[in-house]
Amino acid sequence: MTIYSVYVVNKAGGLIFQYDHSRPSQENEKTFSYPLELKLEPQSDGVSVVFGQRDGIKIGHVVLSVNGKQAHGKKLEDGADIMQVISEEENYPISIKFGRPVLTSNQKIMMASMFHSLYAISVQLSPEHKSSGIHKLEVDTFSLQCYQTQTGVKFIVISDPRQIGVDLLLHKLYAIYSDFALKNPFYSLEMPIRAKLFDVNVKSSVEQIEKTGTVV
């Protein structure tokens, strides 16, 4: 039962706070011999597997490291191009680590705005009067819960579908926001939140909910 991340979105749909509490490691490191059975292709977020799913390495997984050297996009730490390293036979046997691609901060900002729009559209699609927007989105891999305040700020928590107490966490996050962000005289409204105490309190509330299911 885990809480994966917390997002806070302002009235206009811009991301003002983001916290990743846990990321389940879905990484697979394997040693391969020439020729490589997986088909790889360079894409916007790195070199990803397009065909040849096997041993836990799935389609969509990205190359995270080659022979211990971290991958940054389509290149390695030392500047070598990943596709080139993999296509040369003399580099084999080669050890490559694959995993689910991690969202960059830009992508997170885009996802937050996307959710903001989905929230608004769900109000329009409603067959009943006076519906609110999406307050829970559930699929089999995760559950997303959202609490929109009267001022339009949205608190979003992404967690395991079986996690309990997320609505308590959302209300607690609102209380922490009003204490450490709003009461800070140097904080400008709708801007990204940069307060150490806010981060510390968010982290401790998330940990409390994960462990006990209730928050103090």
Next chain:
Amino acid sequence: MTIYSFHIFDRTGRSLFQKEWLRPKPSTMDKEQEKKLLFGMVHSIKSFVDKMSPVDGKDGFKFAGSYTTSKYKLHFYETPTGLQLIMMTDTIVGLVTDTLKKIYASVYVKYGVRNPLVDLTSPIESNLFATKLDELVTNLPFYLPLAT
């Protein structure tokens, strides 16, 4: 416990079938636009879920779930062929994925697909299909016709 409406869209967003049982709030735009909005919404949710999911899905391609607002719940289920089944119910209903699967298997495949003369990309016009669907839905435990 009610069901408001049910839609079937194909891979490209064309509406193949829709049925409304209850709709207290009149829609603010015309029918065609609303269907396009609904499809667009579910399509966007699909790509959102794909990017945001912290773990890989067990089966990879399966896209099924629901979202809840304060007044209604929208359930979506996508078959491996890209057919989207969307149902709007009220908030008390639980998981509807199995029902959607059943609708696909026992109504759509049986009465919608098995006719070799029917073009699968055009809207379903069969009356038998509509009747069978109505029968299945009205027999669901969470369907209660509200007296308006």
